[in-house]
Amino acid sequence: MATQSRGHATQLLRLYEMRVGIGHDTHRLVEGRPLILGGVTIEHPRGLAGHSDADVVLHALTDALLGAAGLGDIGDLYPDTDPRHKDADSAVFVRETLQRLQKDAWRVVNVDVIIFAQQPKLGPVKTTIRRHLAELLDLPADAVNVKAKTGEHVGSIGRGEAIACQVIVLIDH
Numbered sequence: 001m002a003t004q005s006r007g008h009a010t011q012l013l014r015l016y017e018m019r020v021g022i023g024h025d026t027h028r029l030v031e032g033r034p035l036i037l038g039g040v041t042i043e044h045p046r047g048l049a050g051h052s053d054a055d056v057v058l059h060a061l062t063d064a065l066l067g068a069a070g071l072g073d074i075g076d077l078y079p080d081t082d083p084r085h086k087d088a089d090s091a092v093f094v095r096e097t098l099q100r101l102q103k104d105a106w107r108v109v110n111v112d113v114i115i116f117a118q119q120p121k122l123g124p125v126k127t128t129i130r131r132h133l134a135e136l137l138d139l140p141a142d143a144v145n146v147k148a149k150t151g152e153h154v155g156s157i158g159r160g161e162a163i164a165c166q167v168i169v170l171i172d173h
């Protein structure tokens with residue numbers, strides 16, 4: 001009997017699987033572009049340079065999701081030479097990636113995000129970004145966490161030349 005239930009437990013463990021994924025992205029800050037972080041437009045004299053809307057948070061999130069599911073990276077799937085993605089809303093990359101995950105029955109469990117920016121101060125917009133990401137991922141707000149760090153005035157982040165983002169995600173099925 002004991003052997004039988006152990007066998008059953010092993011079978012359940014095989015059916016239930018968890019994966020983690022990590023994503024990282026950096027974009028340069030330039031004049032004449034809107035600053036969009038996690039789908040939220042933020043009042044700032046400069047914005048991020050890139051082929052799409054250059055949303056560093058949604059790019060890192062897309063890469064984390066693709067990584068967790070073993071589906072490659074954002075550069076493979078959405079090359080910045082593709083005219084279709086010129087100034088594209090990066091939420092499209094996240095939505096299409098979620099559809100790819102759903103095809104394999106993957107579900108997002110939680111997401112943890114760190115945004116690295118010397119300027120602007122992200123404290124006041126962290127909650128808005130968090131709420132927006134939770135909505136995009138169809139997750140409760142407590143399953144999405146957004147942290148903000150400065151660059152301590154050193155390196156490209158600290159000199160205000162760039163904004164970077166790291167995302168880690170857990171998926172299961």
Ligand SMILES: [Zn+2]
Binds near residue numbers: 025027054056059
């Ligand atoms: Zn990017």
